[in-house]
Amino acid sequence: MAQIFAVPCTGQTDAALAVLRDRMVADGLRVAGVLQDRAPSASGGKAHMVLHDAAGRFTSVISQDLGAGAGGCRLDPGALEDVVLRVAQALPGADVLFVNRFGKQEEQGRGFAPLIAEALDAGLTVIVAVAPEKRGAFQGFAGDLAHWADPADIAIAPA
Template identity: 30%
Template sequence: MLAGIPFLPKDGIDDLLDRVAIHVIGKGQRVAGYVQKRRADRDCGTLVYVRNLGTGHEMPITKNRGSMARGCKLDGDALATLSEQLEGDLDHTPDILIIGRFGRSEADGRGLRDVISKAMALEIPVLVGVRDEYDAAWQDFHGGYAQTLPFDEASIITWWQEQVRERATQEA
């Protein structure tokens, strides 16, 4: 019910997870979660937005600290809002939760850890992108419970189909 996809910063994790979400939706299933999108910003180079996979709603997750700052910074308030949105989405019992990043906030014990835990408690399969530098924190978080999937769409779809079959067997 829980799977992580290790990736490097140069890998297209968001495009991969977006394709998986499109596949799941195409099968008539409901998706909750998010992927990140980057947009150019004249002061800090790139702002990061998140797109809710269930609603399509987009919001910035980083904030521009001004032209004198070095880069942009994660917006803690936006992350809290995203967490609230996703927790609310779980109340509608989606068929999968897709979390684009297990990153610094999650490694520090914050971020979307509670959303992942809530989905697990509700027996909703969870798919998480795991940045290489946060793999140790990810391992500590799940304690050996999660599967590790390759950065491969077909393998992820196969995992998803296994989750669907397993849930159907449990409900029968």
């Protein structure tokens, strides 16, 4: 049964999602999607956003290094779309889709939004981190399928 778990973003969200992914894999579930962490910038600017394939096949940097004093959005939309395509190829046969964030791209119907819809249509469980400022947009996107949960409380049975 399709369901989507929204995990509120905190300083520990990325680590908690990695623990959840490990638990699900140990339980025999097949995972797809990406988890996020940060890597230092060579220029001394903000840390890079790094996405790791939930199944361990690839790692990709999705941010641009704009320099130490730069502001504004550092997301590289092309890099994000490349990651989405790679995850889409791994989606068939998966039980769970992990999405690192429901962000501006998803709010606008891009990024992982189409893949989340595809996963839900296929009956998969989707787990996505949502920042407080994106909660309304996410709720509008997911509707009644959205369940807010702490990663430690999410449990699904293998098919």
